[in-house]
Amino acid sequence: QNAPEPRELVWSNLGMTAAIRSTMWGLMWVLFWLGTFFFMIPVAAVQGLINTGAASLPGLNAPVVAQLLQGILPGLALIIFIAMVPFLLRLLMLVSGSISESQTDMGVVSRFFIFQTVVVFFGSVFAGAFFNQITTWINNPGQVISILGTAIPQVCTFFIIYVAARSLIAQPLQALRIGKLVMFAIFTNITPSPKARARIWQQQFQDFGTVIANHSISILLGVVYSCVNPLMCPFVLLYFMVNYGIQAYEQVYVFRRLYESAGQVWPKFVNHVMFGIYVQHIVMIGLLGIKKFVYTPLLIPAPFIAIIFHMSIYRLYNRPWSFTSYHDATDLDRMDALPEDAVDPKEELLEEGGAESMDAAEAYKSPCFKVHPGEILALLDEAKAMEVRVAKYIEVKAWKTKEEGELPVLPEPEEAGADAVADKVPAKQVSGTTSPAGSSNVETAPGVAATSAKQGAA
DSSP, X not given: OOOOOGXXXXXXXXTOOHHHHHHHHHHHHHHHHHHHHHTHHHHHHHHXXXXXXXXXXXXXXXXXXXXXXXXXXXXXXXXXXXXXXXXXXXXXXXXXXXXXXXXXXXXXXXXXXXXXXXXXXXXXXXXXXXXXXXXXXXXXXXXXXXXXXXXXXXXXXXXXXXXXHIXXXXXXXXXXXXXXXXXXXXXXXXXXXXXXXXXXXXXXXXXXXXXXXXXXXXXXXXXXXXXXXTTHHHHHHHHHHHHHHHHHHHHHHTOBOSOOOSSTHHHHHHHHHHHHHHHXXXXXXXXXXXXXXXXXXXXXXXXXXXXXXXXXXXXXXXXXXXXXXXXXXXXXXXXXXXXXXXSOHHHXXXXXXXXXXXXXXXXXXXXXXXXXXXXXXXXXXXXXXXXXXXXXXXXXHHHHHHHTTOOOSSOOXXXXXXXXHHHTSOHHHHHTTOOTTOOHHHHHHHHHHHHHHHHHHX
């Protein structure tokens, strides 16, 4: 991986040996999957609360309470259950040996998306199918595919409520940052100086692992259920509109950048989106097949087309995603060379330019463009020697064709005579190429050929 910046290093993990790091890495994955299946229990409880009905619960027969329990409350309960998961995943990444904050965030992005896909998406679908048609599961186990095919549209209402609750309740509460406000109020009373208190408020960084994974699961739900229930699309659009307003404000006025990842999150986000497209194709083929739609076979090429598109994206952008360009590397070296008290590094770079920028660019120039002056002189000498050899060859070739009676290489001079041709040729070339017959017409032909050869060599 690329060398991380000093400010984002996890210094406690730098001394970890490769054997310990690989062991902790495998242990982390074991704990991750155990925790994922453990969280299936509250998801099943939420689906049971939705499908059992509030009428069966004592004291909850009021229509308003029943609608609340079956509508908004399950989505909020699921959001609360998984709210602590990013913190646990981050702790697992640090224990497993992550050496930088960017590596930790990228690991949380991947694992939190896997967790939400398994628990929120597939867990809700399977649990909803089980509680909706529990008698069919018991009496006719062979109809599992048909049960799952009918359960996916039924769970769509829950996912719409889930996305709406995240858009209108969870995100605004997160924007208020009540927990940060409480911590600031506590630390304000114990910090020794105003400068320390200001540092607590100013040094705030955002955890991208949670934000990006939430965006990815929202896209997954929107893509999969866009054809099953079109009402999902406006709620997903509402989610991104609310997040755009909140994130734009927080990135400008609240948070600072702890690191620059050079676009490391984009390959992961593209994989998440393409996974949603694959699931959408499979779901649509399954649903239309269960409904016995006549033109269902026309959808079979769709997943393969998506795979080809996915591979083409990697073929085009994998190298820019994986390696830093020469231009960016040059700018980074120049910024590292600036003094620490530089007010604006970009302005400093624009003002300096000149020889320093040329030296920085020379370090990253391709070897095929690096030519030394001595090599240029040697190349010119070689060209001059080759020019003489080419001139002699053309001269001999011209006389040989004349003697054999073939067509001359050069056209005969017109009425202007040989003097007009001789005027265009240097004297030393004309005098050095006289023919045995002494004809001026023949004398000028080799000279003209030599002149043409010199012009071609130049």
